Amino acid sequence: MHLPVNHPARPIYRVLAGLIGVYILAFGVYGVVLTWDTGLFGRGSDWSLGLRTNLAFSIVSVIFGAFLLIGASRRGNLGHYMNLTAGAVFLFTALLMMGLLQTANFLNFSMSTVIVSLVFGLILLGTGLYDKVGPPEHAEAAHERRYHPVAKHHR
Template structure:
């Protein structure tokens, strides 16, 4: 199982970066909604908002995910930790999917190359935040620190 450090000293910085990412996604979603309102949900027109191509479906999804990421990081604790990890997976998988299907009818969110790259960058920021913003009690932190420092070093097996 993966080990995420508890109570990392830079946890507020990572949570701030994730919150700013959620804020940008939310603002992008709101601007996109104003530009695409009245169109079909999965339109493939040339609508751009904040330098990113969009459609009504992508605008709605962006507002929802922006709110989720922003609120989770405002709440803090392990809610933000797990939300950031889940958001990282969603943004990276979506970015890779859209790169693979950009020039096909499966590009239902109207992604462009810049949108896919930004989605991957957001996924990496949320992954970084999710890896280092786990919280725990001071007792649990001391227990884990003691385990890390007293564990016997592993040696390579002899041949």
């Protein structure tokens, strides 16, 4: 498997992951304030920044938003691995909660929350795939492979 090393758009991907982290952190903080007096796993109609929430989901969002901001602020491969992990977690959680919407919806998800989680998961997975850092010689080898004359004929 080949992941691009030192991709020129790395700063853009890091900013994108950081913006997702800021949204999730703001969603979580506002959700905690909004649902502080309700039960931890309440199934009320509390909405924070366009998504339905409860106290448990808001607390998890605060932690996860901070996690994403830490990953976006790191220059090494820590952010790369954090974004890959976060993308997989978002995708898995969205699919799990979609299956539990009508039964054991302990995080008070709505279908809009599932869709946002799937989109965030795909974006974070994509940022993780292109956010890998390596020594300059690895980047140069990848560049040579990409622009080799033989590679141009096989496109």
